[in-house]
Amino acid sequence: xxxxxxxxxxxxxxxxxxxxxxxxxxxxxxxxxxxxxxxxxxxxxxxxxxxxxxxxxxxxxxxxxxxxxxxxxxxxxxxxxxxxxxxxxxxxxxxxxxxxxxxxxxxxxxxxxxxxxxxxxxxxxxxxxxxxxxxxxxxxxxxxxxxxxxxxxxxxxxxxxxxxxxxxxxxxxxxxxxxxxxxxxxxxxxxxxxxxxxxxxxxxxxxxxxxxxxxxxxxxxxxxxxxxxxxxxxxxxxxxxxxxxxxxxxxxxxxxxxxxxxxxxxxxxxxxxxxxxxxxxxxxxxxxxxxxxxxxxxxxxxxxxxxxxxxxxxxxxxxxxxxxxxxxxxxxxxxxxxxxx
Numbered sequence: 001x002x003x004x005x006x007x008x009x010x011x012x013x014x015x016x017x018x019x020x021x022x023x024x025x026x027x028x029x030x031x032x033x034x035x036x037x038x039x040x041x042x043x044x045x046x047x048x049x050x051x052x053x054x055x056x057x058x059x060x061x062x063x064x065x066x067x068x069x070x071x072x073x074x075x076x077x078x079x080x081x082x083x084x085x086x087x088x089x090x091x092x093x094x095x096x097x098x099x100x101x102x103x104x105x106x107x108x109x110x111x112x113x114x115x116x117x118x119x120x121x122x123x124x125x126x127x128x129x130x131x132x133x134x135x136x137x138x139x140x141x142x143x144x145x146x147x148x149x150x151x152x153x154x155x156x157x158x159x160x161x162x163x164x165x166x167x168x169x170x171x172x173x174x175x176x177x178x179x180x181x182x183x184x185x186x187x188x189x190x191x192x193x194x195x196x197x198x199x200x201x202x203x204x205x206x207x208x209x210x211x212x213x214x215x216x217x218x219x220x221x222x223x224x225x226x227x228x229x230x231x232x233x234x235x236x237x238x239x240x241x242x243x244x245x246x247x248x249x250x251x252x253x254x255x256x257x258x259x260x261x262x263x264x265x266x267x268x269x270x271x272x273x274x275x276x277x278x279x280x281x282x283x284x285x286x287x288x289x290x291x292x293x294x295x296x297x298x299x300x301x302x303x304x305x306x307x308x309x310x311x312x313x314x315x316x317x318x319x320x321x322x323x324x325x326x327x328x329x330x331x332x333x334x335x336x337x338x339x340x341x
Contacts, residue, residue, distance in 0.1 A: 006216030014257025278330025
């Protein structure tokens with residue numbers, strides 16, 4: 001393993017004013033997104049949609065550091081025969097790959113999940129590397145509810161994340177470590193804080209146990225937010241303050257950077273929260289975005305599956321990418337959203 005090379009890639013992934021596009025929706029998830037805009041989800045329509053994003057030159061070259069791809073996409077070629085990974089590289093961004101295989105019920109832990117996909121991972125990684133992937137992603141899912149999460153669920157998911165990370169580094173691929181505490185419940189922000197703290201502490205304990213080099217990874221955590229069904233929603237300032245405090249308590253300064261997931265926040269919320277964290281300042285690591293829905297909802301709507309809407313879709317994508325790039329430097333303001341509209 002060449003740690004200085006891994007560190008260089010990790011730092012490029014969290015470069016100032018840039019973030020990571022999560023375009024790694026599984027076929028099931030993208031079908032739901034396409035259903036919402038009344039587009040049939042076929043191999044071709046998925047390719048056309050992603051090609052539209054990767055050819056948005058301004059967004060890709062100025063505001064996007066890397067793209068997380070789904071297995072289908074990394075092997076696809078654009079309409080003119082150019083591999084999609086090449087389009088990403090030509091724009092100056094880094095191709096990455098989602099390697100987990102989704103979740104399955106955790107035995108003896110009702111309502112809890114564990115992520116699968118470790119068994120053949122060592123064989124799959126070199127093929128992805130050869131195709132151009134320089135980083136990978138694995139998502140662990142922790143839910144908050146009555147009596148959950150259990151210590152069992154936190155432990156097995158942290159253990160799997162660390163095993164995945166160690167396998168990636170052995171294959172010269174930077175792991176994005178994504179322990180996601182879901183925001184679906186009716187819990188308040190303090191409960192989210194407390195659970196996320198337990199999850200992050202356990203994850204870093206496992207990463208050390210399995211000798212993962214912290215300098216060669218990127219963390220993709222949730223923010224400390226109120227559950228969606230909580231009657232009292234925390235303000236932007238409170239989310240920023242508690243998230244920064246939480247990360248400072250749990251994340252070693254050796255980690256090259258943190259790229260947040262949006263986790264069901266609206267486009268503007270995700271941007272406002274990131275911006276407010278930068279206003280606090282004095283951060284030991286770069287904080288940026290690794291958004292899926294929060295970057296793609298607007299372009300999907302604008303595109304709506306029609307070739308004549310490609311330019312409009314690209315404009316919408318460029319706008320969202322730019323807003324988040326500004327937020328990742330603490331330079332975003334609500335007025336900028338209104339101007340573009």
